[in-house]
Amino acid sequence: MTDDLMTWAGSHTFRGGPVVHPETVDEVADVVAGARHVRALGSRHSFHDLADGPGTLVVLDRLDVPTVIDPDAGTVTVGGGVRYGELARDLHAAGWALHTMASLPHIAVAGTVATATHGSGDTAPNLSSAVRGLELVGAGGEIRTLGPNDPELAGSVVALGALGVATRVTLAVQPTYDVAQEVWLDLPWSAALDGFDALMSSAYSVSLFTDWTGDTVKQVWRKHRVDGGTFGGGTLGGGPDLAGARRAEQPVHPVPGQDPAACTVQGSVPGPWHERLPHFRLEFTPSAGAELQSEWLVPRAHAVAAIEALRDLRDLVTPLLLISEVRSVAGDDLWLSTAHGGDRVALHFTWLPLRAQVDAALPVIEEALAPFGARPHWGKLFADERHALRDLYPRWDDQLALLARRDPDGVFANDFLLRHGLRG
Structure with missing residues (x-):
């Protein structure tokens, strides 16, 4: 039993065990070969039992x-x-960069790509889209390497740990670059929704923070790639003005009442990509710490209608909420990616740690978002009853066939996969 092993925010206590910390890939292979059931753990940045299982838990924090x-x-x-924040520092020191970063640099690479976790921006697909190769320790302990032209790669990247332990991940990189971010306050909802596409494309990455009350978006964070001394949308003095909003003169935290010292540098001050694209600094507790999270991604064409539907739920949502975030994510072709098949807008909820009340609200939110084809983030809380995920993913049956072929005995199966129809 693992009574003291929990998800990072304490939302789930792992029931599986024993817990092992292999230091080499060969040790991972030996563990998998000798176990009936296995699940892999990285930074444990999830909010439910996705990474849990009935057997051995392989923690990758010591993998050399x-x-x-x-x-x-x-x-x-x-x-x-390896955590993205640590990888980013090494890449930048060598003159390289990733195309995006998630809000939190604290998350591990394998778990991040396995759940289609993302950064944001109209032209920025999620972090999983950067994968060009995988080394997987599969059922039986065999070590497989998938390259960029492997026909199984598109079904193996976002696979929720169901195909094995990802011991090595190969990612696309590009030359390093600078980013500057600015924050605007109290943008009228009317302006945000009437000009939604223009707003979301006004910087390399744009985030809208709201508690769903009032007539304004509380904060707009815009992250501009710096190119030759200019922003994509303006000079280093800032991007284009946001009509009706006011520029933040001091650093702010997206969660009301939290210390902005935990946030990356604002005020349109250029700096390395990995020190601006995340919202939070690696050396600080991520986000609010004691919290729950949910997120749904809707096709870009339905974004405004979905936002309006959520605004109608403010009486239910706001009392349970720390803050919500609206972001854009470019589409990809990974079979279980939440952005598979086209551009998406992510509707994120950071909840107070009120599990029973949040669980009760989730089906109501999903019912409101159902007409828009909303896909829940795999690693965050969503309605727990078996629902029509199959209808949301065109390659669902191909994914099931791949899982059955590569893990016929269900070595990597668990309650989460069974509950949501990804194992028979």
């Missing part, structure tokens, strides 16, 4: 895999347990 940059291929290969 060197980080290798291939400048000719434009890739980096890294151990699955």
Whole structure:
């Protein structure tokens, strides 16, 4: 039993065990070969039992895999347990960068790509889209390597840990760049929704923070890639003005009452990409700490209607909420990616740690979002009854066939996969 092993925010206590911390890929293979059931853990940045299981839990925090940059291929290969913030520092020091970062740099590479976790921006697909290769320890302990042209790669990247333990991940990189971010306050909802596409494309990455009350968006964070001394949308003095909003003169935290010292530098001050694209600094507790999270991604064409539907639920949502965030994510072709098949807008909820009340609200939110084809984030809380996820993913049956072929005995199966129809 693992009574003291919990998800990062304390929302789930792991029931599986024993817990092992292999230091080499061969040790991972030996563990998997000798176990009836296995699940892999990275930074444990999830909010339910996705990474839990009835058997051995493989924690990748001690896995010793060197980080290798291939400048000719434009890739980096890294151990699955490495956190993005640590990888980013190494990449930047060597003159390289990723195309995006998630809000939190604290998350591990393998778990992040396995759940389609994302950064944001109209032209920025999620972090999983950067995967160019995987090393997987599969059922039976065999070590498989998938390259960029492997026909199984698109079904193996976002696989929720169901195909094995990802010991190495190869990611596309690009030359390093600078980013500057600015914050605007109290943008009228009317302006935000009437000009939604223009707003979301006004910087490399745009986030709207709201508690769903009142007539204004509380904060708008815009992150501009700096190119030759200018922003994509303006000079280094700032991007285009947001009519009806006011520029924040002091640093702010998206969660009311939290210390902005935990946030990355604002005020339109350029700096390295990895110190601006995340909302939070690696050395601080991520987000609010004691919290729950949910997120749904809707097709870009339905974004405004979905936002309006959520605004109608303010009486239910706001009392349970720390803050919500609206972001855009470019589409990809990964089979279980929440952005598979086209651009999406992410509707994120950071909840107070009130599990029973949040669980009761989730089906109401999902019913409101159902007409818009909303896909829940795999690693965050969503309605727990078995629902029509199959209808939301065109390659669902291909994914099931891949899982059955590569893990016929269900070595990596668990309650989460069974509950949501990904194992028979």
